Each structure stands twice: as structure tokens, then as C-alpha cells.
Amino acid sequence: MSIHFYNTISRQKEEFLSIEEKKVRMYTCGPTVYDFAHIGNYRTFMFEDLLRRYLEFRGYEVIQAMNITDVDDNTIRRSREKGVSLKELTNEYKAGFHADLKSLNIQPAHQYPEATQYVSEMIEMVQELEKMGFAYKTDDGSVYFDIGKYDGYGKLAHLKPDEMERGERVTDDSYEKEGARDFALWKGYKPEDGDVEWDSPWGKGRPGWHIECSVMSTELLGAHFDIHCGGVDNIFPHHENELAQSVCANGSKFVNYWMHSEYLLVDNKKMSKSLNNFYTLRDLLDKKYPLAAIRWMLLTTHYRQKLNFSVERLDEAQKAVNRLREFVSKLADYDGQGHDDGKNSVMSAKADFTAAMDDDLNISGGLAAIFELVRWGNRAMDNEELSKEGAGKILKLVQSFEHVLGVLTMKEEPSPKLDTVYIESKIAERNAARANKDFARSDAIRDELADQGIELIDTPDGTKWKLK
RNA sequence: GGCGUGGUGCCCAAGUGGUCUAAGGGAGUGGUUUGCAAAACCAUCAUUCGCCGGUUCGAAUCCGACCCACGCCUCCA
Incomplete structure (x- = not known):
């Protein structure tokens, strides 16, 4: 090849x-x-x-x-x-x-x-x-x-x-x-x-x-x-x-x-200074678009294809990145006792990814190979068919893909005015309310934080938060 | 005027003669999970590929005409 x-x-x-x-x-x-x-x-x-x-x-x-x-x-x-x-x-x-x-x-x-x-x-x-x-x-x-x-x-x-x-x-x-x-x-x-x-x-x-x-x-x-x-x-x-x-x-x-x-377009027109239809990186960051979403959007349309920029695409991009990140963390935490060592899936994902990318950096095909692996892996973990070693093998492969994508481990800029102590105290207060089944109070706290752009996620390991 | 690129489901986007009744992502819908959510996960989602003709046993894929969009020929990633 x-x-x-x-x-x-x-x-x-x-x-x-x-x-x-x-x-x-x-x-x-x-x-x-x-x-x-x-x-x-x-x-x-x-x-x-x-x-x-x-x-x-x-x-x-x-x-x-x-x-x-x-x-x-x-x-x-x-x-x-x-x-x-x-x-x-x-x-x-x-x-x-x-x-x-x-x-x-x-x-x-x-x-x-x-x-x-x-x-x-x-x-x-x-x-x-x-x-x-x-x-x-x-x-x-x-x-x-x-x-x-x-x-x-x-x-x-x-x-x-x-x-x-x-x-x-x-x-x-x-x-x-x-x-x-x-x-x-x-x-x-x-x-x-x-x-x-x-x-x-x-x-x-x-x-x-x-x-x-x-x-x-x-x-x-x-x-x-x-x-x-x-x-x-x-x-x-x-x-x-x-x-x-x-x-x-x-x-x-x-x-x-x-x-x-090829060019990046805005409303189907070339992004350029003279048309005044351009965004700098700073513009997008100021509007709270995450760096990973920006990178993903720019990276995942084939380079010889015109890319029509829109903020909706940034939202889509972020979801795709989240899906991959979620998959990686699930693999890392996986402790199932299944018997499938994931070998076939790893081999075909690697082969499909490489075949696509070998063809003039066909990133769409490459991503398809990755997401097929994601779907297979999620299913195998949900059903406890995958072995712990298999999860490790898949994780290793995904990390090698990450060398190409460079998006999963990206660091977001810390938001300047974030009072984590305050957030943690609110979460503690809400958890106390939840323990007392005072859901009206608990939901009120969640809404309050949501208004400040902070999203709460209840997981089996406790309540996590992130910026919207 | 010359030279190019592209038009695929609601949106983005692969596929360039048979395995395509068309990959993958997002949205939607149904379900799992949850106190309820959110997130996540699973399932589902185009007999059809700008339009018309032709070639072929067979076309999204080849040929011809047409329509639409964009670009280069000047500084520009």
C-alpha cells in the first residue's frame, strides 16, 4: 500500500x-x-x-x-x-x-x-x-x-x-x-x-x-x-x-x-479582509467556541474541498470530539470480563483508516473508520463482551490516531473568571438537597449555575461540571 | 474572454462502472440510563445521487448538452 x-x-x-x-x-x-x-x-x-x-x-x-x-x-x-x-x-x-x-x-x-x-x-x-x-x-x-x-x-x-x-x-x-x-x-x-x-x-x-x-x-x-x-x-x-x-x-x-x-468560505464567499467577512481565532474564542471544535471543523473537511464556515458547524464539531473523548475515557476505565480481545476490530479500523488517508488524506473516510470502531467498542463494552486487554489495545490504536488528529488532548484556555470554590460549594449544597429528595431546591441550584454557563452532569461517580 | 472546482438524505460529507437498495458525523425519532434532566450509549433514518439525453448486461460513478454555485487569470492561506 x-x-x-x-x-x-x-x-x-x-x-x-x-x-x-x-x-x-x-x-x-x-x-x-x-x-x-x-x-x-x-x-x-x-x-x-x-x-x-x-x-x-x-x-x-x-x-x-x-x-x-x-x-x-x-x-x-x-x-x-x-x-x-x-x-x-x-x-x-x-x-x-x-x-x-x-x-x-x-x-x-x-x-x-x-x-x-x-x-x-x-x-x-x-x-x-x-x-x-x-x-x-x-x-x-x-x-x-x-x-x-x-x-x-x-x-x-x-x-x-x-x-x-x-x-x-x-x-x-x-x-x-x-x-x-x-x-x-x-x-x-x-x-x-x-x-x-x-x-x-x-x-x-x-x-x-x-x-x-x-x-x-x-x-x-x-x-x-x-x-x-x-x-x-x-x-x-x-x-x-x-x-x-x-x-x-x-x-x-x-x-x-x-x-x-482550498478556501474557507463564509456564506459561500471566500473569507477575506476586503469582504469583511472574516473571523480571527480570538473572535471565536471570545464567543466561547472551544479550540477543539475549531480544530475539528478545520481539519475534517477534505483539504481540496471548499469549506463553508458557520458557527453551527462548530457545535457539530464539538459533539463529535466529545463522542471520541467519551470513548477514550470509557476505554481507560473499562474493567469488564468479556472474551473478545478486539483484535479484528483493531486490525480493520487501522487498515481502513490508513487506506483512506493514504488516498490523498481522505479524512472523511479516515473518520468513518474511527467512528465505526467507536460504535463497535461501545457496544462491546456495554455488553461486557470486550476483555480488559482488548480495551487496552483499542485505546492504544485510538491514541495513534490522535497523533494524526491532535484534538483529543487539546487544552482549552481556562476561563478567567471562574470561581471553582463557589461552584463546588453549590454542587455540595445541591447534593445535600438531592439526598433529602428536595428536588425543587436541587433543580433551582442547577438552573442557577446553568445561567452562569456551567453545566452539571450527574454520574455514578458523583456530580461533575463543565462549561457549556 | 481564457482556465478550473463543486452540486449526494433535514444539515455536513465519503464514495468515481457491479459487493451502493450509497460510509461516517450532526439533527430528528424510539429505547437504555437518570429523582427529573443533561451528557453518554444503543437502534432507526436516501430504491436515491442538480437536470435532460446517450453508452453499457449494469452508472451517483463514463460521454454530450443544459442549469446553478464558487474560484483563479491583480495583493490574498
Whole structure:
């Protein structure tokens, strides 16, 4: 059995073969840190997390690098609007980004290269391209990549340069260019750039957007590596340009598998800043949606499928997570004396899960395998057919699935104003009332706590409580 | 204009020629449990896969036309 991934460049599923045995090097396009990321952004990082976790589940060692774009038009503009330095601005959002990744239980990449740390390497690569005749300088001190010199241009995005619509962009583009669609490798200094500038052979200026990924991926993963990911909106122009630069500069193959995740939608429209229909992670947490529900929702729709966001889906997601968590705790506590060792169910669940996920991360199929095991296990425990050892085996399997899902053991942020002593005293008071069969009083206390968002659950082991 | 993606039960969503009278999750319904609830558990829940035609012994799955939704071709995960 082998893993297959959909490769954007060939537009079909291909068998996954790593360059090095059991080792995968992947580059994942990270954020531009000029604002808080919204959950549409996080969908992509979640997909990359799933990809990496699954490869690890399948026994690969994964080396992941994720870039941080900390200099570009947006960051410069925003820092000037806010009247802070570029560094100050990007540091703030960089910190926010890392905090969100942690909240969402996204495994940290091994490297987070920042564009501003690699400017001299970028200059070198631009010089190489210029030397080889793939780039040209313009009078304003900029350097452009000449797409006419590279006949593979458009291969990734499946666009033919001469068939692309022109629009009216020539007028609002202040740079001089020989060809209409050549792109900037290096941007000559303009007054709007403020104090953001580097010296270069072409005068002072700053790097173009695309060159950073070519340089940083080459530096950290080598000229030729296994997987490159991002959102579908990165396909063109960003990844197309990166591909052109890297292939021309390094003279070798660049990436074996290009994988892109689809958009997160709101009311069937792309979630974006301009439509003002976005939610940040903080927005959802403020509305008391649990992190596990958010992770589950983002994770469990196939990455190449558009995902229409709604808060109702968060509620559904939370219930599914609860069901799994309940199953795990039942397995852990199980002390039955049945004779079924669960072997068959464990084997088929593992096989079904793996077969589904091997097929381009078919998470729906993977979850079906897990929930079939849940149903079987619950029934076997209820009927005392399962042995204690069997429960242990199932638990172990579920924990290995958890390495892929990363959702059962997620920590929720503690609610700041929670007086646990008060809650416990109310519960004690209610239990006293219940013991006296004063159910009117007991129900009143339950309602009182419910109004404060605290839900009581009576179990054979006593009364438990949780946040609604 | 060019290039794409998707339309499956009340909702979400797998399945891409026979084992599909269609997986799984949520909701609903019935039951177990409970002082009553809640939660949990069990059971049940599409002869049907946007529409029309065609190919085939056989189609949700292939082909053609059409309708609808969304995206890319410009910064965007």
C-alpha cells in the first residue's frame, strides 16, 4: 500500500515517493505578518499540520520549514499607517501567529525563516539570475524576471502567459517593465518605503515578494525537496514565480509535490479582509467556541474541498470530539470480563483508516473508520463482551490516531473568571438537597449555575461540571 | 474572454462502472440510563445521487448538452 497525493502541477493523484528513504522535506508557505491571521488562513496551516502528522503516522521523519514574510508592500504600508517601525509591527503579529498555532495544537515547524534575515542570499540569487540572462534591470533600480526566457512558465498554474487577460493593471503599476507580466525580483527604493531599504548592486531597495521563498527553501531544505504547500491562492502568481526562479537559478528540479488547500468560505464567499467577512481565532474564542471544535471543523473537511464556515458547524464539531473523548475515557476505565480481545476490530479500523488517508488524506473516510470502531467498542463494552486487554489495545490504536488528529488532548484556555470554590460549594449544597429528595431546591441550584454557563452532569461517580 | 472546482438524505460529507437498495458525523425519532434532566450509549433514518439525453448486461460513478454555485487569470492561506 502506498500513499497518493494530488499534485497541483500534474493535476492528478500521484504515488508519493520521498527523495530520501523515510524522510520528507516540506516547505509550507507561512503568513505575511501585517495583521492577525483569520481562520481561513489557519485552514491552510491546519492542512499542512495534518499532512505532516499523517506522514509521521506512516513512519516518515518530516523536516518542515515555514516562512514568515516580514517585508512586503502590506507590512510596509501598515507600519507607516500605524506609525511604528517595520520590526515592531511584524514582531507583534509574529507573536500572535505563534500563539495561535500553539492554541490550535499545530505542531511547530522546525524552522521559521524570516525574509529580512535572508536579504543578502536573495541578492545573490537575483545576481545569479541576472548573470544567466533570466533577469534584467530597469531604470528605477528594480530587477525583473523575464518570463519569456523560461519556457516552463505557467506550468504550475496551467496558465499560458499570452492567453491571460490584461485588465487595466498597466496603468496602476508604477514600475517599468519590458514585458507586461514579468515580476519583480528586486524593487528599487521608493519614498513610500520609508526607512525600509537594503544596499544592493542595483542601488538601495528591497526584495520582491517571491524571491524569499526560493532562497529560504534552498537554504534550509536544498534546491530539490519533496513537498511544497500553501493555499490555492498561492498557486498563481506566488508559487509559479518561485518555481521559475528556483529552477532557473539552481538549474535543478525544485519540488516533487505541490499541494494546495482550498478556501474557507463564509456564506459561500471566500473569507477575506476586503469582504469583511472574516473571523480571527480570538473572535471565536471570545464567543466561547472551544479550540477543539475549531480544530475539528478545520481539519475534517477534505483539504481540496471548499469549506463553508458557520458557527453551527462548530457545535457539530464539538459533539463529535466529545463522542471520541467519551470513548477514550470509557476505554481507560473499562474493567469488564468479556472474551473478545478486539483484535479484528483493531486490525480493520487501522487498515481502513490508513487506506483512506493514504488516498490523498481522505479524512472523511479516515473518520468513518474511527467512528465505526467507536460504535463497535461501545457496544462491546456495554455488553461486557470486550476483555480488559482488548480495551487496552483499542485505546492504544485510538491514541495513534490522535497523533494524526491532535484534538483529543487539546487544552482549552481556562476561563478567567471562574470561581471553582463557589461552584463546588453549590454542587455540595445541591447534593445535600438531592439526598433529602428536595428536588425543587436541587433543580433551582442547577438552573442557577446553568445561567452562569456551567453545566452539571450527574454520574455514578458523583456530580461533575463543565462549561457549556 | 481564457482556465478550473463543486452540486449526494433535514444539515455536513465519503464514495468515481457491479459487493451502493450509497460510509461516517450532526439533527430528528424510539429505547437504555437518570429523582427529573443533561451528557453518554444503543437502534432507526436516501430504491436515491442538480437536470435532460446517450453508452453499457449494469452508472451517483463514463460521454454530450443544459442549469446553478464558487474560484483563479491583480495583493490574498
